[in-house]
Amino acid sequence: GDSVTQMEGPVTLSEEAFLTINCTYTATGYPSLFWYVQYPGEGLQLLLKATKADDKGSNKGFEATYRKETTSFHLEKGSVQVSDSAVYFCALRITGTASKLTFGTGTRLQVTL
């Protein structure tokens, strides 16, 4: 079945450090890929997405590139801030499955001063 695997957290970084959160997927069809972010006490919200191979999604300084050859969608940011502390979820949606998303387990990011 379809699945998403994320690196385990927590990831602890100092402010202005470079961030990478790894995400790989297994899918029987042609998925769209997403990163969602969950701030403390809140629901998930969409951070960025990519709908086909080699697409790059970007938002708020975060980027991720859809790599079909490695079935990956790693999240990166060049300089993290304390306000980026949250849980990040990688997710996929198979075309034609009516917006049903399959999520990874989430990676907690803690950014310190």
Next chain:
Amino acid sequence: DAGVIQSPRHEVTEMGQEVTLRCKPISGHNSLFWYRQTMMRGLELLIYFNNNVPIDDSGMPEDRFSAKMPNASFSTLKIQPSEPRDSAVYFCASVLTGANTGELFFGEGSRLTVL
């Protein structure tokens, strides 16, 4: 516009009691999803509706769980009887299927504690 509204935000109950969680999706959205989030299992899809019809309930853990969507603006998730292992945060999410954005809009969640 109001987002997805869930109630209650927090619920503490005793084992064996009935629990009802409520969700009001974003107006105009035609698909609604119930997710459960725990530390051990992460985010699990329990059930989703399209145009008020349950499409996939394979994630509902057992017969103690039931969900309804009597109209486009309201859904409930009921647990009867509740057990301590049901303690989790339950999220409702909605989307306009066909808009092709894939963006689910989540509520703030209902944190359930079963003692």
